[in-house]
Amino acid sequence: MKKSIILFIALLGLASVAYANESQIWGEMRIQNILGYGQEESLKLGVLFTMLQSKYFAWVFLGVLLGVPLVFFLHYKIVGPKVFPHSHKKHYAFNLFHRTVHQIAAVSFLVLLPTGFIIVFGDFFGGGTLVRMAKNLHGLFTIPFAIVVIPMALMWLKEALFNLEDVKWFMILGGYLSKEKQIINATQFNAGQKMWYWVAILGGITMILSGAFMFFLDFKMEMLHNITGLSQIDLLRVAAILHNVMGFAVVALFITHVYMSMFAIKGAVYSIITGYVEEEEVKILHNAWYKKLKEKGKF
Amino acid sequence: MSNEMSRMKFFCDDHRCIECFACSVACAEAHELPTGISRRKVITLFDGIEGKEVSTSIACMHCTDAPCEQVCPVDCFYIREDGIVLHDKEKCIGCGYCLYACPFGAPQFPRDGAFGAKGAMDKCTMCAGGPLETNSEKERHLYGQNRIAEGKVPMCAAVCSTNALLVGDAESVSTIYRKRVAGRGKGA
């Protein structure tokens, strides 16, 4: 009896070693990770993450969350919205595919961002069930966004490439600082929209990948270790840092995107709902596109 | 914060550790840990190389200024007067941040949340349970035994046959170790 107990315990021990060997975090790498933590020759990612997360991330998110809307609130009060007549001719710019892809991304973001904030300010919300639910929704709504991000990238790629006109757009910030309706020589997307495209697509993919890292946690991708020279735990630290820093940009531009389409240009949001853009709006804000459409006999 | 020397610490004397896994197994059994979770682990370096092979036992080190406590987004850690670092599993959302901050790879995550997501974090409690009522059924279920409340030594140190694994306030641990080193005449 006693012998079999000892044998059983020994087997248990062996089983736990076998498990440990497979793990990329708690296995053999663990000792190297411990010895490497904060050492001169290491990247000190553990120390860096601890410092950033404990002192800065939540405050920067708070700053972005309050600061960006405040700037736009002032813009709305001082400069005000651009209003274009809606009775004129229209052009069918976004077909059903464009709109479906966009709407799936939109719904995903409307869940991803608030839930992300609930996690960031988890102590404010008291932790527990609510924040855990936010975390689960955050992971769940990554899936629809991950499905549409590539189609969205491809369908608007041509319109989103920067050109020389965009430099001029940036110099006057698209004319949004003046009350007057200046004619802007932009194509279908102006430089601001292009910027949002790249942050949403490249930033979005970064968010998906870094999020997936944190979700799966203990997985093995030899290639990644070879390319980066980082251990699994250090890859996770990079993922967490990237997810937050890229998060700042995604949140800031998302708020901008919503403000421009819902408030700054009155009614612009309907174009992605119905598919039709207004002639007057295109003529003034996207004059290069307007001329091309005219040539083709649109409107 | 209490005096540095009166904080509870673990110390594994690698001159004595014989890699028997008793601490790791006893811990898992005592606290009825789920499979895949191992609060304490025995690790061997330079396996099989004579004169160099060395084993030690690691778990949460109950750090002073614990990094895990600094990064937790839901602020669920608390550090006892005696320095034991504990956390509230009912508040924890299983985000993994404490693991990224921890120098020792101590925090672990059972996959018991919805959609196979990471569940509440689990780590060594130095057998001091959690924030729930001491020795209640729920405390035992969530955090394992609360041996400290019963005046007992943590399980791992209690079963260590060579007394390699020491636990106690930093002062006594270092006194014992210093005596040993003096006795051996080598190795600090």
Ligand code: HEM
């Ligand atoms: C394109 C947008 C985003 C995507 C695709 C995305 C995806 C993900 C995924 C898959 C995870 C892992 C979830 C898990 O471990 O269960 C995650 C974690 C996290 N995300 Fe995001 N996210 C996005 C935007 C944001 C934003 C804007 C914020 C902040 C406001 C944010 C904050 C966080 C935080 C704090 C975590 C770590 C905690 C956790 O793992 O639950 N995310 N994200």
Ligand code: SF4
């Ligand atoms: S979990 Fe890690 S960081 Fe926290 S006290 Fe334990 S060893 Fe230190």
Ligand code: SF4
């Ligand atoms: S896993 Fe739990 S304990 Fe660790 S940082 Fe996240 S919420 Fe805090």
